[in-house]
Amino acid sequence: MTRIAIVTGGTRGIGKAISLALKDLGYTVAANYAGNDDKAKAFTEATGIATYKWDVGDHDATLAGVKQVEADLGPIDVVVNNAGITRDAVLHKMSFDDWNEVMRINLGGCFNMAKATFPGMRERKWGRIVNIGSINGQSGQYGQVNYAAAKSGIHGFTKALAQEGAKFGVTVNAIAPGYIDTDMVAAVPEAVLEKIVAKIPVGRLGQAKEIARAVAFLCAEDAGFVTGSTLSLNGGQHMY
Structure with a gap:
């Protein structure tokens, strides 16, 4: 049986690596994206993975997007909630819009995707949901009260939904990446990045493919x- 998977934010960075890893293992993958149509088209042309555009923070758009994927590919067996944004600022300079947008997409996206797919998994007695959290949701980070709160919320969301899915064969897990060599991290000033790497015991940034391998294990x-x-x-930067 071929399993159908959706990876949100699945055309770039960690999401792209996850989409490709699942495809290589025989899953039929749909990669969700929210922004650049040209890059999404190029991704599909290069990988053969279908792309679907919607804002995961928009509840109705997510329900409609998942419905379209199911119409095209079949019932969804696997969801990887990877889509996320940052709007960094210290609290006294952070606007409500900066707070709300991060919560709406990063945490609200997990709820919306689960609402769209969890009932079907429950009925079919099989499913895998993997939510991408963050080291900063575990340890906190200066200037990221919105991002840290949303990612911390993902970890709690994961534990609660796992209890609801367990007896129906639906597993719900999270991965908390540290600093990964992606475009987002590459945008960090070199001097700051050097300080970050100095705090990682293994002495380097992580690779997107390392996150993808862990996701593939949890989806198996x-x-x-x-x-x-x-x-x-x-890389041993935060242990608890």
Whole structure:
């Protein structure tokens, strides 16, 4: 049986690596994106993975987007909630819009995607949901009260939904990446990046493919006894 997977934010960075890893393992993958149509088209042409555009923070758009994927590909077995944004600022300079937009997309997107797919997984007695959290949701980070709160919320969301899905064969897990060599991290000033790497015991940034391998494990047929867990992939930077 070919499993159908949706990866949100699945055309760039960590999401792209996840989409490709699942495809290589035989999943039929739909990659969600929110912005650049030209890049999404190029991604599909290069990988053969279908792309679907909607804002995961928009509840109605998410329901409609998932419905379209199911019409095109079939019932959704696997969801990877990877889509996320940053709007960094210290609290006294952070606008409500900066707070709300991060919460709406990063945490609200997980709720919206689960609402669209979890009932079907429950009925079919099989499903895998993997939510991408963050080291900063575990440890906190200066200038990121919105991002840290949203990512921390993802970890709690994961534990609660895992309890609802367990007896129906639906596992819900999270991955908390540390600093990964993506475009987002590449935008950090070199002097700041050097300080970040100096705090990582393994002495380097992580690679997107390392996150993708962990996602693939959690989505596997034989990973049914792993649920409600958060797997930290941060090079030893934060342990708890």
